[in-house]
Amino acid sequence: MLNFSISEENYIKTIFHLQQEEKNVTTNGLAAVLQTKPASITDMMKKLKQKKLVHYQPYRGFRLTNEGKKIALSIIRRHRLWEYFLSEKLKFSWDEVHAVAEDLEHVSNKKLVDKLDEFLGFPRFDPHGDPIPDSQGRILKNQQIPLSEMPLNKSAVVCNVSDQSSSMLELMDHNNIAIGTRVEVKKKFDFDHSLEIKLRQQNPFIISDMLAKKIFVKYGA
């Protein structure tokens, strides 16, 4: 596997995430996420197409090739292993790890990454609950469901948050919800789809549908 620039890696990684949602990734869509201009996207797509990392026809959007996906997974592996390290070993709070890992993920020495994995005890989920690809790029699927889809009175644990904006994190923090928090849905309101939830040792309180859709939980654990 060849070496890629930081810029190329950021494009590849972001396309990977975007194409989980939509069939094809669009120029404007990617530009918005990468905080850059559509023209820059087109330039890079030409380059990545030439390197056979994306399928791309002008005006038709793009997707990663299998080779592109492999590379994306190796970048995501690095990112999430560093997040785990920062959280578990350096005691960063879980909302700080992402930004720091954005830099560390571009150090692409394979031996470093594999030894880090070993040092951490081969964790398969990062502090946000996202799966960490193994050295072959394989990921375990954990069947997470959004809080909004939970049945009433069944206990589960928060394992993933699909929005890492600071406004989101602020709200989570204010409500004392974090990765690992045990939660139960007590009631659902038809009017605005808001939910009443209960955390351990706390009185129930109400959260919006919008928030509940972004908090993912897993039974057990």
Add this chain to the structure above:
Amino acid sequence: MLNFSISEENYIKTIFHLQQEEKNVTTNGLAAVLQTKPASITDMMKKLKQKKLVHYQPYRGFRLTNEGKKIALSIIRRHRLWEYFLSEKLKFSWDEVHAVAEDLEHVSNKKLVDKLDEFLGFPRFDPHGDPIPDSQGRILKNQQIPLSEMPLNKSAVVCNVSDQSSSMLELMDHNNIAIGTRVEVKKKFDFDHSLEIKLRQQNPFIISDMLAKKIFVKYGA
């Protein structure tokens, strides 16, 4: 302290090391070490002068300003902390850590570096025996002497190796000499200044003057 490009950081760090030896660093000298062309050095010196990181007059060589030295020390701090981490925690062999740390050192997040320092227990020497600057840029001086200058029959510990070429490392490895190895000089030969040395549980053997000048030891420890 502002942010610098990877390229700028490599120039600053290398000038710092070179100016320990010589009064002024030269264009050709720096070009040789950085594996680049003299013209590139001149370009960068103009930029670093403008940023007040080097004293530079055309044709007269250059040195770091105090500000430049501060930045150099922070880069060296990162480099050596990562070396320590790689060696101590990830079990890299001591001749592998340098190359990997070359990449990690450019992640300049201050909180990351300070937390890493804390996680490692605030070590003050890296696996090569070089001092690690603290968060204020202060370094402990350890009085190392080259093996070639040791008195006879006095025991000391290898703590530094001033040449990290693979040919050097190969020779060290072949002779079972590593950082931390306890060593004693048994005899010095006037003819070619070669030395007979003895390691723990081994028969004495002879090494060249050239090698002995590059291996540094410290008493005690």
Add this chain to the structure above:
DNA sequence: AAATAAGTTTAGGCAAATCTAAATTATGAA
């Protein structure tokens, strides 16, 4: 089906970091 709006690409430029080749400055030997 044509017109318009939205999305995308092209063309041309800029800054960083590098290069080669030519010009300039310094140095030390005769």
Add this chain to the structure above:
DNA sequence: TTCATAATTTAGATTTGCCTAAACTTATTT
């Protein structure tokens, strides 16, 4: 002191990644 050589700088290109503005394609609306 002058001159040849070595060291350094300048001038002009190149590559990467980004930009703006203009041109073009696609999709939508009437």
